[in-house]
Amino acid sequence: MKITLLSGRTFDINADLGFDMKIVYSARSRRLTLRIDRKDRMAVLTVPKYCSRKKAVSFVESHQDWVLDNLKKIPEFKNFQNHDKITLFGHEYTIEHSPIRGNTRLDKKNNILYVSGGIEFLHRRVKDFIKKIALKEFTVRSQETAEKIGKKVHNVFIKDTKSRWASCSTLNNINYSWRLALAPEFVIRYIVAHEVSHLKHQDHSAHFWALVEYLEEDADKGREWLTENGQQLYIYK
Ligand SMILES: [Zn+2]
Structure with missing residues (x-):
């Protein structure tokens, strides 16, 4: 080299x-x-x-x-596999391959994520499904949180970034890593509060952190979790 x-x-x-x-x-x-x-x-x-x-x-x-x-x-990267247990926005689901039962979908009552299609596509399908759910959830959560401080989120995007968990642009667009969908609920609340606070403060000033804490009282806990355990979210490819 x-x-x-x-x-x-x-x-x-x-x-x-x-x-x-x-x-x-x-x-x-x-x-x-x-x-x-x-x-x-x-x-x-x-x-x-x-x-x-x-x-x-x-x-x-x-x-x-x-x-x-x-x-x-460093743990090996892995694919999502049949019968894996995953946490999606704070709820635990078991992945069940179900080739003939319609679309990939969540059975919230029984905590099952049914995945359609051939088994060889299971990883891809689970990942695509998580991204879809993440877009919906993060959009709703971001808009609702922004409303509390009289702001509006323009667009929410789901990315596969490695360098950062999320970001907020001056155009009021917020990007989230799809992997955050797998994080505990309080971590998700913290990251939303963090990005939404950037709609008001484009820095990490004391005013900014005060707003984050106003929006999410467990912000510290969420931030610590990401520093200490965020790596776990990278186990899946
Ligand atoms: Zn920030």
Whole structure:
């Protein structure tokens, strides 16, 4: 792999490290750092402005075991499977493959998510269904929450972003990751309160956080959960 430093020099790390690595250049950082990107399952090396090839390579090599150990600890990505239990907007459902019983749908009384079609498409169908439900739920919740502060949400979109859980644009559009549908109810309430609060404050100021707490009293709990357990939502592909 070829690395171009900010100073214009280039060098290669072609040692067989046994893992994938992403290189980030940083004019601000003073030293080499290595971290694990759990979502992409790779190491991330931050290279400061003035750094020799030799130094970077030996730094990575000396941390090889640490990286491999940490990558091993990340649970494997999996597909949704028949009989899996999943939580959708706070309710637990069991996935039941049901090829001949009409559309993919929720049986709320019996807590079953019936999935139609061939078994080979089950993962795809469950994911599509969750996105559909997420769009409906997040739209309603966002509009209702916005009303409380005299604001209107223009559009809600469901995305598959890895870098952030949700975002709010200056056009009053809110994007949510479909994975949030699998999070506990209080986490969902927190994220909605957070994004809706951005309709009023486009920053993370004290005013902003006060509004989040006004809209959702368990906001702290939701935020902590995402920091500590958010990774769980990435188990499914
Ligand atoms: Zn924010």
